[in-house]
Amino acid sequence: MSDPKQRSVLSRIVAAHLRGGTDVAALEPGLQTGLTRAIRRASLPYAVLAPQVEDAAVTSGASLQDALDTMPEQGLTAAVEDAEGRRGLVALDHPLVDALIEVQATGEVEKTNHPARKVTRIDEALCRDFLDLVLAAFAQETAGQAGRDWPDRMRYGSIITERAQLNLLMPERGYRVLRTSVTMGGHKTGDLVLVLPSDPAIARRGGSVEQPSAPAEAPKGWGDRMLGAISTAPMALDAVLMRTIMPLGKVEDLAQGDLVPFDHNDLSAISLEDEIGHVFARGALGQVSGRRAVRFGDGEGAQPAPAKPPSLVSGPAEAPAAARPPQNGTPPTPAKPGPAPVPPQKPAAAPAAFDPDAPMGDFDPDAPMGGFDPDAPMEEFDPNAAIG
Known part of the structure; x- marks a missing residue:
């Protein structure tokens, strides 16, 4: 273990270096507003939470020990991390943990405050989504803030069950600590603490390393290459x-040898x-x-x-179907074609153009249907009988 005095000196050096790189007073209003709005946005999926958030207390240039001293004694404490491995912390006081569990289990926040207890893995699972929503919303709210020296997107890591592990897990560096009091559902009040790593290099680069990438432009000639690939398909x-x-x-x-004229x-x-x-x-x-x-x-x-208009198969002439009266109520059987087809003598003239307004001749829509009686009894139907 290192000497506490030596660690204290190192903490002061880190804090002094941090204060020299950024304007602390200018950052605090943006941090306070960002955290308040983030908590409210994260609560939207939980309609009855309706959080009441007080202005956050912001501590800039805090050492690791100073940051740990702000964590609630009871409740959930979890590690958060950015894409480059910078670590921070997020914590919920035990009344807020109870409120999140109750609203998902019963649909409302109970008025009774229960005694503090050890947070289980099930408790963590019920609180994890809310905390990750807070982190995502906070990143969006503070993305454009000038002089920002913390990563713009911290993601939920895992619960820390033993506070003694924090000194080993977290590096000694400067931190920004945000602590606010939240009332959920009008009945449960507790602290929410967010510890962010401070990195002067981020401020010097004008923001976080994680910059949204612009949409990639299609390479030149892409359309021609795609058309070439498609054109080879069968x-x-x-x-x-x-x-x-x-x-x-x-x-x-139709049988072999029949002709279809054209x-x-x-x-x-x-x-x-x-x-x-x-x-x-x-x-x-x-x-x-x-x-x-x-x-x-x-x-x-x-x-x-x-x-094309209807065309008949060549063969012996036969009477139209309408001229053959039905026998015993059954449809007539077409005549079989002759033994030898008769080829067409000469090409038929092209059909005249269709005129929808031409007179319809002797057509009578009210003429009888050739002896068909719809009320006549139907003979026994054989589904296996040959057709034709």
């Missing part, structure tokens, strides 16, 4: 010759589409070097290709 495309609409019965009757105009309306039907280009079907090829036009089209 993409499935389909060259669509035509689209047609058929009755379900026709589709089910005209010459379809050869000039090829579309290049992706899997969801988005059209990337349009072109015409032709040949090059004896092989089929598609020549794309000016790339018009960003809409799905329109469906």
